[in-house]
Amino acid sequence: MIKIPERIERIMEELRGLYKLRVFEDKDPYRVLIRTILSQRTRDENTDQATLKLFNKYPDMEDVALAPQDKLEKLVKSAGFYRVKSKRIKEVSHILMDDYNGVVPDTMEELLKLPGVGRKTANCVLVYAFEKPAIPVDTHVHRISNRLGLVNSKEPDKTELELEKIIPKTYWIELNDLMVQFGQDICRPIGPKHEECPLAEICDYYQDILNQK
DNA sequence: AAAACGGGGGC
């Protein structure tokens, strides 16, 4: 059983070897924010399609703020949860115009005040728009961190706190994206591909499975 | 703590 710091280094190096860090071609904070809200509980392809259609028709914050609700719903439909999401992006746009002078805030405290923005979304904006170190914890990061024995946590918020204590800051910006790719590809929620996994030998979850046989 | 929100893809 290797120590945590070595374990982290091993994990991050393997993930770096397996995947490339994907960055939004459009780092505009407003667009990152809206795209991230649309991405909640939603796969990339569907998010991308919805985001594209939305900004094609309503390119700016003001356009979205003034757009009719039913038009927005139609445009973002493919992202799922489309009624609540369309309402939130419209409301967020309004609030940013009215209370923030059209500027997306770059602090956790202010971001959390916006409707539809929780810790995961706020951290995504901090990382992907402002390039500030933060660790967005979604279900992939939550699951993988627990399986690999980095944390022992039932809730994503607790996972985030624990990760922030043990992960060197140099890894923060890439951790979420690399783990998401790993989680879709190999360390899947159901039916993880242990045979293909380069981390199986240091994985608590896999070792438990071996021991049960 | 649990429910509600949802279209799209895997099988």
Place this chain on the structure above:
DNA sequence: GCCCCAGTTTT
């Protein structure tokens, strides 16, 4: 056809 999924808010 059935089941699951890159969260957040409301009950």
